[in-house]
Amino acid sequence: TISGNIANNGGYGIYLYWNCTDNTISGNNVNYNTQYGIYLEYECSNNNISGNTANYNGNQGIVIGLCDNNKISGNDVSNNGGNGIRVNGGQDNTISGNNASSNDDNGIIIFGCNNNTISGNTASNNYNNGISVDEGQDNTISENNIINTTYNNGIDLSGSHFNTISRNVAIGTGYGIYLDGSPYSSILGNNVSNNKYGGIAVYDSNGSNIIGNNASNSDIYCTGIEIYNSNDIIIVGNIASNNYDGTGISLRDSKNTTISGNIVNDNYRGISVMVSNNNTISGNNVNNNFNGIILNECDYNTISGNNASNTDEYGILLSSCDYNTISGNNISNNKYTGIIIEGCQNNTISINIANNNGEQGIHLYRYCYNNTISGNTANYNGKYGIYLWGDMSGSCDNNTISGNTANYNGKYGIYLEGEGLAQCDNNIISDNTVNNNNDHGIYLYRYCDYNTISDNTVNSNKNDGIYLGRYCDYNIISGNNVNNNFNGIVLNKSHHNTVLENTANNNTYAGIMLQESNFNSITGNTLIGNNECIVEVDCFENEFKDNSCDYGEKVRWPAILGYNLFFILGTLSIISIIISKKSKRKRNY
Template structure:
């Protein structure tokens, strides 16, 4: 009866799978020529998986029974084999904290139906370490490893499908250094300390139909191009649902809850990010667009190398970054509510107007790398950092900055005007850092929690020349206000 069950599993594998919109080509060499059995009570069955692999011929199938589980061994598959577990929940391979659970060094290997756990703790020790092509890793549980699945350096046409990967020390799935044309399909990847899926310097991979939750980042594309990311569910990943660094990637039809997208690209890089939703509202992504007003209710707004865009009357909550401006200039952000995000506004560009917004309960209310930007008339409260400013010649005025852990930090910026603001009940109201030789920032006519007779001392630091030596430094608000402003 068990052999009939095993034959059925193999026939299902050989039948293949169809992914909507894509023809996935593989060249698996396993041809079901012979059967070997591990565990169970049959005559001649093997007691270890590695001994069966050693005796197998390319194209053989090794079927592993669960009644002798767990199998305490780390195994190396160095020939084209089908390695099939009886039941993915009860057929356990445990590496005992040493090396990889399974290392694949031959093309055309299939691994299906196992729980793989307890790899070694060093970098790139994994539940499955693939240094081969055309492998199929499907329908496994992978947990408590350093990495879940690794594909390392110039490997292609591997399929990772319908696996559950959790509780890794690093990433759920990692593709490294020109590991191209691989497919990551319909996996559940959650609760990993690193990223759910990370691609580093890779091309033309497909990430489709996965569920990624409670990872550091759901998907991290690092210097990776022409990736197709579609129909994934991303929920409550700590930093971002997807971080895009690279060009010619397509990110479409994904669903985000309690996270979103962060884009880090140069002016020559472009990506297609379309038809995604954040918290059941549209993710608005504009790339090299000018002269537009965004008034449609969005779940997240990202502007990449745009100009003269107005963002108004939005309620942007529970996402990675409410509004991101990357390399964009001359934009207006007015009358919006940004709350309970990692960043309320993340801004990189020049000559913006940020006015009359309510910015509450974010890790970072406003993070700005900018020049000649006006931040005026905003309520900035209960954030970890109210305003974190890097830049020159900006104006921060008529804001209520209250109940933040750090109200305002001017980081290596100079000649900024900070005036007519109410600083109220922040753990630290304000601070700064400057380079030696920079012009000072102008602090004047701010209210600092209580009436003051003498100038308000503002503590900061100065970096000396090109060194990394910082010394304590001070600025003054020479005319602190005696009572708070009535800012509407």
């Protein structure tokens, strides 16, 4: 027993070397030594180092090298020139209840150690890390307090496997918890808030679990939970909120990760996933962020059952992402768009609620092919319920929009637009309910060819039910119910379309209206109770067959507006002038 001694101002305060076992070192003052306060080296086992003061030593406070089954507890190990407590190459040691603060390196560090427990310590205001584990396995780090590291992290693991980090508090550090090359770690129930760089960072550490932590209030541009180049990660039940101008949860270059049941509010980005495949993002609350859930260059991911609402831009954003499933999410009350996908192919967007967004409920934008939008509710949005746009840089082709509800939107229920060579072609719009919108129900604005619009219910829209604008050619409009609109179906500067077996009843003006639209086939439609049955304006070579109207098939050309009538009258006037001139010439002979 070494107890109650004062060993100050020497080289080593207390030094045990080679095979020193079953000793008790307690209640000693070992301060201001040029090297170490207490030093045990080589096979020193089953020692109890407790209640000592080891402060202001030139190198380190307490050091154990190649020693097993020791207990280091209740010591004050502060203001040393190196580490507070260091354990090298030992197993089954317990480091508990110590104050290891304000040291010039780490508060507590273990190197090459297995099966050690570090618990209940205070490791604050150290220059480097609060607690550091290098190249160790199966260690437990629990219930420690680490406040305000100067330079580095609260808890730092490097090259260490199968460690458990639980119920610690790490505040005011660089990262609260930082793993590098430390796979199969469990990070459980820690408070890692208000840190300089972020709450939890996991780099190159496969198979780790991050569960039930609070990783909030990081400094500007920082991230609550950050995963990089790590696969098979579980991120469940964490709080990652209020990271100012930063990200709640970030995943990059990682796959097979589950992000589930987290609260991720009031960040710049809620959940951000980049260049990562086969991940699941489910059941998270991602509200009041600038953007909710963002995926960039990610394939085969599932985004389901999340609440991504009240953002300043987008609820869910996918860019250059293929073969993803977005289903069962609530994406409402966002400032711009509920769901937006840009440059994405072969994705499924189904059974989502995208209501009350400032502009669009669901938006597909350029280079979007072979996507399926089905069973969604997109109501009460500021402009469009569902919006497909092919701009000059890329088309939106071969998409399916089916079984959706797009009602009470500020402009259009379903809207398609191409631009120049970037068209919206070969899309299927079927079995949707598109009622009570403030402009047209289904609107193909321009450059939309070879689309099929079938079996939709398009009623009580303020303007027209189904409207095809300029350069919308070779489309099929069939089997739709288009009632109680201003006009039922309108073709304007659209050619070679087929309008077949629709019901367009009780519309304010016309059941079907054609303006400057030629070579169209209008066949087998039911057009009852409209002010006009079929109206043509400035058209030619359209075919009308077997349509049912109140008084038989009826086609009306307005007398004043008709281009054909104007052309005929003009031609007759020219002929009359020519004949008159010839008559005058004959009388001169």
